[in-house]
Amino acid sequence: MKTRKRLAIVHAFLILFALALVARAGKVQVIEGKDWVARARRQHFFAGSMSAPRGEILDASGNTLVESREMTRVAVALPEVRDTAFVLKALHHARVDADAVRAAIARRRRWIEVPGLYTTADVASLSKLNGIHLTPVLQRVYANSGGIKRIVGSLDGQGNPLDGLELALDTLLRGDSGKVRLARDKDGRALDSPDGWTEQPKAGSTVVLTINNTLQDICERELSIAVDSLRADGGDIVVMNPHTGEILALASSRVGKTTFSNTAVTEPFEPGSTLKPFVAASLLENGRARPTDIVDTHNGRIELDGRVITDMHKAQSLSLADVIRYSSNVGIVEFGQRLTPRQKYETFRNLGFGMPLGVPLPAEASGTLREPKQWSKQSSASILMGYEIAVTPLQLVTAYAAIANGGELLEPHLVKEVRSIDGKVLYRAEPRSVRRVMSGEVARTVQQMLLAVVREGTATKADLATFDVAGKSGTARRTSQNAGYVAGSYTASFVGLFPGNDPQYVVLVKLDNPRGAHYAGGDIAAPVTQIVLRAALAARDAALDREDLAASEKTAVAQSQVDPAGHTNSVAEVKFVRRNDAEGPDRPAQDSYDPNRNVAKRDPSEGTASYVIELPASLKSAAVAIASRAIPDVRGLSVREAVRAIHSAGFRVRLIGASTAGTFPAAGTIATPGTLVQLSRPLE
């Protein structure tokens, strides 16, 4: 009885215990179930965001300029480290900066971020060590080019854009972050699980620029050599396709300054004589002059509104074409008086000066173009010579592109295409005309004037042997912030159209404050243009249409103009010439502007300042100087040898069948190079 009673009590306790368990289980499962499930999920899973890979930036040919890659950041949590020496050794073995960690340990830091980023493969061996924390980080990798970096800009440490296209096109490049929920094991490491889920990030769009990487490289290299050898403060080179407005290269250099922006877009300058062709265009467009009209240039000196304007080489009179060819200040001022101040202002305003062009680069400068009501007495003449007006190199190139393409001012653009990650084209740039700034006929006439500038004017050093180059040099005094124009400080520039008759490039070369005997645009900027063009011709892909180029080759190779000694002008030789230019004996500058040059000489009572210009060539010799020569005697030579001999003499050859062997014109006839010589071989 006693035993049964005890058993009943035990059973009762067991039943109560079982009921308690069931009740507790019921409470956990039914009443608190959702909380516990949530708690379990928090322990077993974790959610996070996945940063989207930033879009790539490519050049016009598809070469990668900027891309993102995943790297690893290494951190050490010192309290979690069991064996410090072992960890240091492992870090050293993985080529991680163990010294920085050692120094931080000495300072008793608990959390140590190792400087730098490492590839995942390099630090894979560290992932299982206690106290080592590896965090994946997307790193932006830029092409190793200063110019490209200035165009595309950069990101800060958190991946936010700071400047350049990275900032301007951030909404396109950054993509959409993804979300992820992963299971985690007992050590907290992530595991894929059927209960997890992933919302994949959407990578940023790919931006294709109009920049041609090869041409950009050429421009940066030649600019660097020029700035270095001429001891200039800096310079810019801009190349544009005049038919589309595509910016093909944008190189800038500033000595001793860290610039993050592209100065070709952000720093305006007084362009000097490079504006004269637009004055000529305006005169022609408004019917105020013809290219052959002649003005009295007063033997290179006039006094106007209380100052003296002079040319270095004196001429009694010059035609409008010759004013451009020899960059005559007196001539352009004389011709410019036929335009009203409003016409002058509108000419420059229509070319886009004084307002931003709208390229997607932050801090684009608008330049300076004052309205006529703000002009002083001298402004009307100054603006004709490219003073009292400031333009960016890109604005100037865009304006010259209008001359090159028949009169349309095109909107310059840097972005050629934007593609989504799946290759769908989201945006494609099309050439967009802003306005017609001159008629096609006027554009062609001005282009012919610019051809003459390079053939026999102030910029012969830009000329090529096999292609025509058109262009205009400029040399402008530079100002300082407080002192006005600074003696001996110049901006030398040259804007070239290549090829001269059917331009594919508009090239601007600008050099700031070159130091040396020569500072004129025709002396130092034109040769840089020439070497850029040569390098572009020799490059495999420099955005040139070679089929069109072949059609633009000169029919006569005027060797004497370009290469009088018949030498091969190697890069080294060109550099040598440039260095001689900078350091060698003085010789007359070709195209200079020096308001202070005569200030010391002038009579103070006159209250005048002087403008001076040097002319490089005799004004009498307007005709192209191509030496005529005799057609060689090829009798007795094989056909191959005969063709070679005639070609070597500078003539073109056509083979014809005839009863007798010989040439027409006959051997010994004096003819200009490029003449077609018919070589007859006997019919068999």
Added chain:
Amino acid sequence: MGLVLGVFVLVALAIVWRRTIGIGQSERLAALDAKRIGLEGERARLESEIRDASARQTLGATVERRLGMHIPTDKQVVILPRTTR
């Protein structure tokens, strides 16, 4: 009762075994994914180094100095017109 218990244990073992296999495969997948990302990073780094090393700015000075090469004059560049067929 014993049979039920036995079946329960077997099913439980099967589930644990299946999960263990799944976790193992998941770890291997995660390791391979990390390796893929690492290799892609490495590829990008090497491509970037190749680009920099073959850039005109790097090569230009070297080939001029060591090999005596130079940019040809425009006369030395021959552009062949495309023949019409």
